Amino acid sequence: MNTSRADTIWRLMTPDDLAHVTALAGSVHPDYPEDTDIFAERLRLAPTGCLSLMLDGMLAGYLISHPWRGLLSPPLNTLLGALPAPADRWYIHDVAIAPAGRGRGYAQMAIARAEEAARTTGLNTLTLTSTRHALQFWARQGFVPDVISAEEQAILASYDPQACLLSRRIG
Template sequence: MNTLRADTIWRLMAPDDLGYVTTLAARVHPDYPEDTIIFAERLHLAPAGCLSLILDGQFSGYLISHPWRGVLSPPLNTLLDTLPAPADRWYIHDLAIAPQARGKGYAQLAITLAEQAARKAGLNTLTLTSTRHALQFWAKQGFAPEAVSAEEQTILASYDPEARLLSRPIG
């Protein structure tokens, strides 16, 4: 069910949003801690892929995404320094919606916005690392597991033993 309202906006993330991002990330993903500097670096490297959800004037979610290359996902809580070039896919680093805002279509809209950013960058695949808690959500969004190497499996295990690298083509 989509109950998007006129007072809801996904907008480009601003540096002033990073405190809210870190707070929401700790609340929504307590088993997967990341330092504020990780989010700040992604915002610096790919501002077009970093969005904030504002609902009724309140910070209610975020999307952090960026161009990427290959199926070796970034380890949890690790700086990238630079983005790989040329990129061959768009990587969704994190998508978090505050509990009170879930189930209303905001996550699906964020995925659509990530697709738009990928298309603008000339990329036709979305990729992400899903933790065990989110596998069902991402499967409903059309993402399927990628074949991964032993090196990739080690990186995925840094998230949790059931984490999977998932991708889907952009339609």
């Protein structure tokens, strides 16, 4: 899973990456803490949707994603137990890039990898929960708000008051 840049590798995440992933998540998303168990479970449930960005041999980003069903997103810092079946979309749980790697297209590469995983699984929609800080980024990537229920709105409030469920069809 190499990218076109010689010093950059998106590769499948391994359990050895989890401590680094949790540390990066804590520094990039301090207002949205998640336990290592959350990342470990997503890796166990959907290993092809969990990638690590390696820059010069160091973990500098990650993608956590998995098959999902419906417009009820997982609450923040909550174990799933199992993935819903059948899935009808691919859920991007998190994309994080270390500050030193930002602005170089790595997040767009992660989205492309999520699209690839979705297509491989036969799914044609990407869905995610955006925090207030990332809404503009996701809009630039073509994601639009979903019409959601009061139950979904209550779950989104576990992130922040402006959190929004967004989706994009895969072309």
